Amino acid sequence: MNANESNNDTAPADGTICLDCTLPAELAGQRLDQALATVYREHSRVRISGWIRNAEVLVNDRPARPRDKVAGGEHIRIRAQLPAATSLEPEAIPLAIVHEDDAILVINKPPGLVxxxxxxxxxxxxxxxxxxxxxxxxxxxxxxxxxxxxxxTSGLMVIARTPTAHTRLVAELQARSIKRDYLAIVNGVLTAGGTVDAPIGRHPRQRTRMAVVTGGKPAVSHYRVVSRYRAHTLVRVSLESGRTHQIRVHMAHLNHAVLGDPLYGPRPKLPRGAAESLRSTIQGFRRQALHACALGLAHPCSGEPLQFEAAMPDDMQDLADRLAADTREHG
Structure with missing residues (x-):
């Protein structure tokens, strides 16, 4: 989804959000609140509906109603108050900070942290x-x-520290100009890299799962082989889109589910004749072996291109090392 964004350079620091876009033609026929929730996925439809009712959303410079149908091509101007997160309690939980300035934080999230x-x-x-x-x-x-x-899933995340930075980072995400690469250890041996271009939506029967489905949202993942093991492969995956569970769903769609994935993966594959230590490591890996290893973006204030890398966490690196040692041993 590409809305033509032009963001206010002087967004105030009091929690006000300033957004401008032209609605894509593909949204024609949708309700206004539905269309805006598609364009601005970081804001809920309920929140957007409230903004519309409060006349904080102008369509071609005029107030509108949430149920009004759009034709595509309308100019949207949003000047709304962001909801505060004051109901949450601050906690002294250590953060692995990769980068920090007045506008953004980049952190390396550990596995297991919600x-x-x-x-x-x-x-x-x-x-x-x-x-x-x-x-x-x-x-x-x-x-x-x-x-x-x-x-x-572990790895790199960017955090906005001001309303202006928030608005611009969201626009970068919408324009797919934020580069996100992941490392994944998957079941089975891939012979080559490739691209998965398959739409993702809610599973028709198991509502807690996502799936490749007809009529789902467009989703594209590019993957290349980093290392091959006897029964597994380490791949690097680049995202064009950011659907829920995208890499996990796409790799499972290829019949190469991410090792340890409790939702989309089968029982873990064990290399024939593997040592007991490796068998225990594979069977004891109780999370998806997936790590956001690279992040590239334009700084939301200066426009400077920024690139960040984060090595795999210890548990995933240990797994990769053991798989590599097993492969060398069995030549």
């Missing part, structure tokens, strides 16, 4: 940790988080 509070995880989340690090993030939605990683 990003957003939710049912069963009201505390001890990344949002709590961010508020503990910088209480001013309470002025921003989700404490400045503009991208998501699953609980058991």
């Amino acid at each position: 990003v957003h509070p939710g049912a069963g995880n009201p505390r001890h989340t990344l949002m709590n940790a961010l508020l503990g690090h910088d209480p001013a993030l309470a002025k921003l939605p989700r404490a400045g988080i503009v991208q998501r990683l699953d609980k058991d």
Whole structure:
């Protein structure tokens, strides 16, 4: 989805969000609140509907109603108050900070850390940790988080520290200009890299899962082989889109599910004749072996191109080392 964005350079620091776009023609026929929730996925449809009712959204410079149908091509201007995150309790949870300045934070999230509070995880989340690090993030939605990683996926995330940075980072994500690469250890031996271009949507029967489905949202993943082992492959995956569980779903679609994936993976493959230590390591790896290893973006204030890299966490590196040693041993 590419909306033509032009963001306000003087967005105030009081929690006000300033967004401008031209609605894509492909949204024609949708309700206004539905269309804007598609363009601005980081904001819920309920929140957007409230903005529309409060006349904080102008369509071709005029107020509108949430149920109004769009034709595509309308100019949208949003000047709205962001919801604060003050209901969350700041917590002194250590953060692995890769980069920090007045506008952004880049962190290396460990596996096992939940990003957003939710049912069963009201505390001890990344949002709590961010508020503990910088209480001013309470002025921003989700404490400045503009991208998501699953609980058991590790790696790099960018956090906005001001409304202007938030607006511009969201625009970069929408324009697919933020580069995101992942390392994954998958079941089976891939002979070559390739591209998966397959739409992703909610699984028709198992609603907690995503799946490649007709009519799903477009999703494209490019992958290349980094290392081959006897029964597994280390791949580097670059995303064009950012659908829920995209890499996990796409690799499972190729019949090369991410090792340890509790939702999309089969029982882990064991190399024939593997040592007991390797067998125990594979069977004991209880999370998806997936790590966000690279992040590239334009700084939201200066425009400077920024590139960040993060090595695999210890558990995933140990797994890769053991698989490599087993491959060398069995030549």
